[in-house]
Amino acid sequence: MDAVGTNEIGAGGQAALAMMRAKLVDLWQETLTNSRFLSHVTEGKIDHALYALYLHETYHYTRHNARNQALVGVVSAWDDPNYQQFCFRHAAEETGHEHMALHDIRSLDRDVDVEIAPPLPETSVLIAYLYWISSQGNPYQRLGYSYWAESCYEFIMPAALRIKSDLHLTDVQMTFILAHSEIDVDHARKVGEMLVSRCRKKEDWRAAEEVMETSLRLTAAMMDAVLQEYDKLRAGRSKRAVFVTRYRC
Amino acid sequence: MDAVGTNEIGAGGQAALAMMRAKLVDLWQETLTNSRFLSHVTEGKIDHALYALYLHETYHYTRHNARNQALVGVVSAWDDPNYQQFCFRHAAEETGHEHMALHDIRSLDRDVDVEIAPPLPETSVLIAYLYWISSQGNPYQRLGYSYWAESCYEFIMPAALRIKSDLHLTDVQMTFILAHSEIDVDHARKVGEMLVSRCRKKEDWRAAEEVMETSLRLTAAMMDAVLQEYDKLRAGRSKRAVFVTRYRC
Amino acid sequence: MDAVGTNEIGAGGQAALAMMRAKLVDLWQETLTNSRFLSHVTEGKIDHALYALYLHETYHYTRHNARNQALVGVVSAWDDPNYQQFCFRHAAEETGHEHMALHDIRSLDRDVDVEIAPPLPETSVLIAYLYWISSQGNPYQRLGYSYWAESCYEFIMPAALRIKSDLHLTDVQMTFILAHSEIDVDHARKVGEMLVSRCRKKEDWRAAEEVMETSLRLTAAMMDAVLQEYDKLRAGRSKRAVFVTRYRC
Amino acid sequence: MDAVGTNEIGAGGQAALAMMRAKLVDLWQETLTNSRFLSHVTEGKIDHALYALYLHETYHYTRHNARNQALVGVVSAWDDPNYQQFCFRHAAEETGHEHMALHDIRSLDRDVDVEIAPPLPETSVLIAYLYWISSQGNPYQRLGYSYWAESCYEFIMPAALRIKSDLHLTDVQMTFILAHSEIDVDHARKVGEMLVSRCRKKEDWRAAEEVMETSLRLTAAMMDAVLQEYDKLRAGRSKRAVFVTRYRC
Numbered sequence: 001m002d003a004v005g006t007n008e009i010g011a012g013g014q015a016a017l018a019m020m021r022a023k024l025v026d027l028w029q030e031t032l033t034n035s036r037f038l039s040h041v042t043e044g045k046i047d048h049a050l051y052a053l054y055l056h057e058t059y060h061y062t063r064h065n066a067r068n069q070a071l072v073g074v075v076s077a078w079d080d081p082n083y084q085q086f087c088f089r090h091a092a093e094e095t096g097h098e099h100m101a102l103h104d105i106r107s108l109d110r111d112v113d114v115e116i117a118p119p120l121p122e123t124s125v126l127i128a129y130l131y132w133i134s135s136q137g138n139p140y141q142r143l144g145y146s147y148w149a150e151s152c153y154e155f156i157m158p159a160a161l162r163i164k165s166d167l168h169l170t171d172v173q174m175t176f177i178l179a180h181s182e183i184d185v186d187h188a189r190k191v192g193e194m195l196v197s198r199c200r201k202k203e204d205w206r207a208a209e210e211v212m213e214t215s216l217r218l219t220a221a222m223m224d225a226v227l228q229e230y231d232k233l234r235a236g237r238s239k240r241a242v243f244v245t246r247y248r249c
Numbered sequence: 250m251d252a253v254g255t256n257e258i259g260a261g262g263q264a265a266l267a268m269m270r271a272k273l274v275d276l277w278q279e280t281l282t283n284s285r286f287l288s289h290v291t292e293g294k295i296d297h298a299l300y301a302l303y304l305h306e307t308y309h310y311t312r313h314n315a316r317n318q319a320l321v322g323v324v325s326a327w328d329d330p331n332y333q334q335f336c337f338r339h340a341a342e343e344t345g346h347e348h349m350a351l352h353d354i355r356s357l358d359r360d361v362d363v364e365i366a367p368p369l370p371e372t373s374v375l376i377a378y379l380y381w382i383s384s385q386g387n388p389y390q391r392l393g394y395s396y397w398a399e400s401c402y403e404f405i406m407p408a409a410l411r412i413k414s415d416l417h418l419t420d421v422q423m424t425f426i427l428a429h430s431e432i433d434v435d436h437a438r439k440v441g442e443m444l445v446s447r448c449r450k451k452e453d454w455r456a457a458e459e460v461m462e463t464s465l466r467l468t469a470a471m472m473d474a475v476l477q478e479y480d481k482l483r484a485g486r487s488k489r490a491v492f493v494t495r496y497r498c
Numbered sequence: 499m500d501a502v503g504t505n506e507i508g509a510g511g512q513a514a515l516a517m518m519r520a521k522l523v524d525l526w527q528e529t530l531t532n533s534r535f536l537s538h539v540t541e542g543k544i545d546h547a548l549y550a551l552y553l554h555e556t557y558h559y560t561r562h563n564a565r566n567q568a569l570v571g572v573v574s575a576w577d578d579p580n581y582q583q584f585c586f587r588h589a590a591e592e593t594g595h596e597h598m599a600l601h602d603i604r605s606l607d608r609d610v611d612v613e614i615a616p617p618l619p620e621t622s623v624l625i626a627y628l629y630w631i632s633s634q635g636n637p638y639q640r641l642g643y644s645y646w647a648e649s650c651y652e653f654i655m656p657a658a659l660r661i662k663s664d665l666h667l668t669d670v671q672m673t674f675i676l677a678h679s680e681i682d683v684d685h686a687r688k689v690g691e692m693l694v695s696r697c698r699k700k701e702d703w704r705a706a707e708e709v710m711e712t713s714l715r716l717t718a719a720m721m722d723a724v725l726q727e728y729d730k731l732r733a734g735r736s737k738r739a740v741f742v743t744r745y746r747c
Numbered sequence: 748m749d750a751v752g753t754n755e756i757g758a759g760g761q762a763a764l765a766m767m768r769a770k771l772v773d774l775w776q777e778t779l780t781n782s783r784f785l786s787h788v789t790e791g792k793i794d795h796a797l798y799a800l801y802l803h804e805t806y807h808y809t810r811h812n813a814r815n816q817a818l819v820g821v822v823s824a825w826d827d828p829n830y831q832q833f834c835f836r837h838a839a840e841e842t843g844h845e846h847m848a849l850h851d852i853r854s855l856d857r858d859v860d861v862e863i864a865p866p867l868p869e870t871s872v873l874i875a876y877l878y879w880i881s882s883q884g885n886p887y888q889r890l891g892y893s894y895w896a897e898s899c900y901e902f903i904m905p906a907a908l909r910i911k912s913d914l915h916l917t918d919v920q921m922t923f924i925l926a927h928s929e930i931d932v933d934h935a936r937k938v939g940e941m942l943v944s945r946c947r948k949k950e951d952w953r954a955a956e957e958v959m960e961t962s963l964r965l966t967a968a969m970m971d972a973v974l975q976e977y978d979k980l981r982a983g984r985s986k987r988a989v990f991v992t993r994y995r996c
Contacts (some may be wrong), residue, residue, distance in 0.1 A: 070319045070337055075342075078312075081345030087318055088341035095322075095337060096330030123963040125876050132875030214868040217259075370712040381626030396506050463619040539896060561825075568817045568835055571842075576810075579843030586817055586839035593820075594828030 008159040016205050020195070023209060024148055027216055028155040031160035037046055037223035041159045044166055048108050048247035050230045051163060055105045056241055057226055058176065060119035063098035064127050066091045068134040069142065076139035083139070090146070090187065100176040107173040108246055117241040122225035133211050140198045143191055144211035150188040153181035262445035264455050269444070272458060273397055276465055277404040286472035290408045293415055296405050297357050297496035299479045300412060304354045305490055306475055307425065309368035312347035315340045317383040318391065325388035332388070335443055339395070339436065349425040356422040358496055366490040371474035375467040382460050389447045392440055393460035399437040402430035511694035514703050518693070521707060522646055524632040525714055526653040535721035539657045542664055544692045546606050546745035549661060553603045554739055555724055556674065557618035561596035562625050564589045566632040567640065574637035579639070584692055588644070588685065598674040605671040607745055615739040620723035631709050638696045641689055642709035648686040651679035760943035763952050767942070770956060774963055775902040784970035785837055788800055788906045791913055795855050795994035797977045798910060802852045803988055804973055805923065807866035810845035810876050815881040816889065823886035830886070837893070837934065847923040853922040856994055864988040869972035873965040880958050887945045890938055891958035896933040900928035929995045 032038055037054070040046060073087030105114050119127070134142050153160075160177045163169065171178055199205045232238035233245055281287055286303070289295060322336030354363050368376070383391050402409075410427045412418065420427055448454045481487035482494055530536055535552070538544060553600075571585030603612050617625070632640050658675045661667065669676055697703045730736035731743055779785055784801070787793060820834030852861050866874070881889050900907075907924045910916065918925050946952045979985035980992055 053250050065334065067323045070323050070340070073340070074316045074323060081348065084315065085341050085344040088315065088337050088344060089318070091322070092334050092337035092341060095334040100469065121957055124879065125872060125961065126967065128876045128879030129872050132878060134869065164414065210868055214872065218872070370708055373630065374623060374712065374716065377630030378623050378629045380630060459619055463623065467623070471584065513787070518848065545897040564831065564835065565821045568821050568838070570836070572814045572817050572821060582813065583839050583842040586813065586835050586842060589817070590832050590835035590839060597828065 013199065016199065017192055017196050020205065020209055020212070022145065024151075024212060027213060028152075031216065031220050032155065037220075038156075038159050038229055041162055041228060044162070046163055046166055047066075048167060049233070049244040050227070051167060052105050052114075052227050052244040052247055053230050053233075053241060054106055054223065055101045055176065056116070056244070057120055057123045057222055059098045059101040059105070059116070059221070060100055060123050061130075062176075063125050063234075064130065065097070066094040068093060068130045069146075071131065071134045072139065072142050075135050079200070083194065083198060086190070090190075092204045092234075093183070093187070097176070097180070100179060104173055104176050108152045108167075112243060112246045115243045120222065120229055120240075122218070122222045126215070126222050129132070129215060129218055133215075138204060138207035140195070141207035141211045142203050143195050143198070144208035144213075145215045146187070146191045147195065147208070147212050148212050148216050150184040150191055153177070153184065157181070262448070265448065266441055266445050267397065269454065269458055269461070273400075273461065276397075276462060280465065280469050281404065284469050284472060286469075286476045287405075287408055287474055288360070290411055295410070295412055295415060297416060298482070298493040299476070299498055300416060301354050301357055301363075301493040302479055302482070302490060303472065303475050304350045304425065305493070306369055306372045306471055308347045308350040308354070309372050310367070310376050310379075310471070311350055311425075313379065314346070315343040317379045318343060318395075319382065320383045321388065321391050324384050329388075329447070332443065332447060335439070339439075342432070342436070346425070346429070349428060353422055353425050361492055361495045364490070364492045367470065369474045369478055369489075371467070371471045375464070375471050378464060378467055382464075387453060387456035389444070389453050390456035390460045392444050392447070393457035393462075394464045395436070395440045396444065396457070397461050397465050399433040399440055402426070402433065406430070507557060511697065514697065515690055515694050518645065518703065518707055518710070522649075522710065522714075525646075525711060529714065529718050530653065533718050533721060535718075535725045536654075536657050538725055539660055542660070544661055547742040547746045548725070549665060550603050550606055550742040551728050551731075551739060552721065553599045553674065554614070554742070555618055555621045557596045557599040557603070557614070558621050559625050559628075559720070560599055560674075562597070562628065564592040566628045567583050567592060567644075569629065570637065570640050573633050578637075578696070581692065581696060584688070588688075591681070591685070593680055595674070595678070598677060601691055602671055602674050610741060610744045611622055613631070613739070613741045618720065618723045618727055618738075620716070620720045624713070624720050627713060631713075635662060636702060636705035638693070638702050638713050639705040640650045641696070642706035642711075643713045644685070644689045645693065645706070646714050648682040648689055651675070651682065655679070670698050752884075753826070760946070763946065764939055764943050767952065767956055767959070769893065771898075771959065771963075774895075774960060776966050779902065782967050782970060784967075784974045785903075785906050787974055788909055791909070793910055793913060795914060796970065796980070797974070798914060798990060799852050799991040799994055800980070801970065801973050802848045802853070802923065802978050803863070803991070804865070804867055804870045804969055805851070806845045806848040807870050808874050808877075808969070809848055809923075811877065812844070813841040815877045816841060816893075818878065818881045819886065819889050822882050823987045827886075827945070830941065830945060833937070837937075840930070840934070844927070845924070847926060851920055851923050859990060859993045862988070862990045867969065867972045867976055867987075869965070869969045873962070873969050876962060876965055880962075881949040885951060885954035887951050888954035890942050890945070891955035891960075892962045893934070893938045894942065894955070895963050897931040897938055897988055900924070900931065908969050 036130075040050070054091075069087055070091035073084040077084040077087065102114070102116075130142075130145060133145070156177075160174065165175060195205075195208060199208060200220070229238060229240065233242065259311055289299070302493065319340035322333040323339070324334065326333040351363070351365075379391075379394060382394070405426075413423060444454075444457060448457060478489065479493075480485060482489075482491065538548070567585055567591035571582040571589070575582040575585065600612070600614075628640075628643060631643070654675075658672065662672060693703075693706060697706060727736060727738065728742075731738075731740065787797070808953070816834055817838035820831040822836070824831040824834065849863075877889075877892060880892070903924075907921065911921055934941075942952075942955060946955060976985060976987065977991075980989065
């Protein structure tokens with residue numbers, strides 16, 4: 001929370017961004033260590049059902065991302081047309097990405113009928129939080145979410161490749177992660193520039209950093225909930241998204 | 250309201266659009282005939298104060314246009330990513346256009362200190378209506394507003410040129426109208442295409458047509474309110490936006 | 499707009515309220531003189547179809563009143579729990595009143611099947627405006643709407659009684675107007691007290707007064723639109739709310 | 748999640764409510780066992796600073812409760828005026844309760860200057876979730892939050908009395924918990940009745956149950972975050988709400 005001392009435009013902003021980046025690296029280290037879901041993956045324990053369930057929840061929160069991004073431009077940024085335009089453009093670029101997640105589920109096995117179930121509570125909590133921080137509070141704080149989300153591929157790529165290899169998937173079956181990792185390189189750069197140019201006060205950086213940390217934690221909690229739900233499905237104790245149990249193990 | 254009989258995709262959609270266009274031409278004819286403000290202009294009675302007041306109200310509703318356009322993509326279009334993306338892209342293109350209106354006011358006379366006052370009630374009513382039809386009801390109905398707003402230049406250009414000539418303005422002092430008229434040619438085409446591809450039911454066309462007609466009437470009412478307020482300002486019976494009285498007549 | 503000079507708490511507030519009241523009396527005088535709909539009534543030209551159509555539009559805006567009243571308490575009044583509570587209590591008292599309007603339509607003739615149609619554009623504009631002024635701007639401005647709406651019965655009672663007599667209605671067929679006129683005496687008093695205690699600045703009174711005037715004008719415009727739609731229905735040029743034509747003349 | 752089989756009105760509704768109650772008892776058992784904060788209290792380790800910090804976060808989420816409760820009546824319940832009225836009345840009763848939390852902090856020591864800091868991230872997540880489930884999804888699901896919140900006193904009273912005794916507090920210093928425990932007896936009964944009368948489908952009960960469980964978990968997470976923040980404050984590693992460190996231990 002105390003990454004930033006002063007923030008003179010230029011050197012100060014770059015220094016603040018560097019401290020935010022350092023904080024993010026720490027957070028990922030912690031997440032990669034503590035995530036039951038990611039450990040499961042790196043221990044080679046993932047199967048098609050678990051991967052499908054993960055994509056199912058990904059579908060749910062992703063279909064809100066363009067919307068809550070645009071909402072920032074609708075309700076704030078009254079005196080900052082450049083930022084407002086950034087919000088709308090970024091929203092336009094993120095639109096429909098949930099269909100990549102859906103495509104990837106379907107591509108696992110065309111014989112399995114994908115029936116979208118309601119999101120897990122932990123996924124709803126993530127979605128709720130992203131709308132909340134997009135519609136009130138510091139107008140620049142949602143950049144903290146974009147900052148990690150658009151640059152996450154360097155951290156999760158080892159897990160993604162492990163999934164690819166263990167589940168014998170082709171690139172075409174992993175469009176959500178692979179396509180995103182390319183699209184988002186440019187986004188990540190723009191988000192960094194926006195943070196440096198817009199966060200002029202310590203409170204701006206703090207707000208962005210809090211959103212970065214909280215939304216990453218909620219995403220990690222969602223992934224662990226996927227694993228828990230998978231165990232319940234395997235044990236026949238859940239009737240939610242049962243279609244995933246029809247994938248071959 | 251009854252412009253459309255059936256709407257088979259293709260020929261039907263084009264026919265419906267043609268009937269909407271015919272309705273629009275009628276509405277403009279009616280507006281150009283009945284508008285006290287536009288008559289005032291074509292009779293050569295406009296001066297810098299009245300033009301500044303018109304731009305002042307234009308500034309107010311314009312600063313909401315990108316926002317209510319984006320709102321359509323935030324709250325509706327759940328199963329239509331192409332339309333959602335259209336909303337966000339269109340919003341990005343409309344962002345900040347209120348500053349053109351502001352620029353044009355300022356360019357009238359650099360010695361006059363422009364002090365933005367609250368909008369006239371009629372302007373607030375227009376703004377309120379645009380948010381309302383963007384946030385509830387038929388998801389495609391806001392296209393009815395875009396349809397006339399993006400193609401209005403052919404109808405109001407004579408009035409615009411009369412203002413230019415009577416007030417001895419250069420193109421640089423009329424960025425809002427002139428720049429818009431070029432930007433919007435492409436928009437108008439896209440809006441027409443979107444109407445044809447999205448309005449599949451009679452009710453869709455009816456909703457879009459109702460919004461077209463109502464928002465055009467509210468805009469005309471706003472222009473007449475500008476004239477009324479101008480008279481009050483001249484008579485010293487208003488304290489709103491008094492800066493406009495400092496322009497030379 | 500310039501009813502108020504200074505507003506010292508106590509005497510000043512009462513004086514401001516008295517000026518607002520004087521303004522309201524003027525507005526009603528103007529409305530009673532200019533309203534085509536009300537003239538129609540006082541000239542004895544109303545019939546069951548026209549009255550049903552009026553109640554139909556009344557049904558539409560009334561079902562939003564409790565909602566937009568509560569919205570004031572949701573989005574503003576952060577440091578004013580008394581006002582917030584007033585908003586929620588008032589909303590609770592207004593809830594469901596649209597069913598009185600519906601009841602009154604049905605009671606005209608049980609053999610006519612009432613089929614609710616979409617609201618007229620003028621009714622939508624009124625609804626849109628009430629949400630707008632309830633969700634942004636001066637937190638006390640919606641009191642300007644309540645101020646006239648809760649005290650309107652003294653002004654419209656002659657027209658209501660004329661309707662009652664000309665259409666041979668009983669009290670039970672006029673619950674919306676008659677029940678309201680009693681319920682609202684207490685509301686009107688509370689609204690006046692709230693205005694005096696909450697409007698501390700000239701701008702507060704101005705905002706409330708603008709909302710009073712604008713919402714009354716939009717309501718009058720709605721009534722005139724009812725008459726216009728009635729003429730279209732009679733001429734067979736409208737397919738909206740055709741059920742009203744089935745009432746005996 | 749599978750508490751309910753069928754739901755015939757009457758016996759079925761009462762049975763469903765009984766199963767929801769049983770689930771709640773289990774959840775509380777789990778919460779009382781696992782909550783680090785509540786264990787801290789029952790082990791006699793609470794002090795004025797920790798209690799003040801707990802009240803500080805309570806202040807934050809409580810000031811949104813009447814608002815998100817009213818929001819349910821604003822955005823849903825279109826065909827259910829009784830439920831809408833329940834939402835507005837309940838909101839009116841909950842209005843301003845955050846001031847009880849504030850009063851209780853202040854009463855701990857009049858010499859300490861209470862400076863409200865931003866909420867902890869975990870508190871923001873709870874607030875965000877309550878707005879989310881109040882503004883979309885099943886219209887009755889927020890009853891699941893009220894159901895546990897209004898009846899929590901039987902479960903937390905032992906902890907509350909332990910705080911009272913260990914910190915030598917009078918009833919007047921514990922208005923939030925004690926006053927609430929009385930006010931809410933009637934609320935809890937009404938909430939139960941509303942659940943039985945409104946939840947007609949299995950999905951209604953499931954939605955209410957999910958909100959009950961999730962909001963209780965998020966509240967427990969908030970309490971544990973209070974303890975974590977307290978440790979950081981004691982260690983000088985937080986600059987948030989430092990006023991609490993000025994209370995005598």
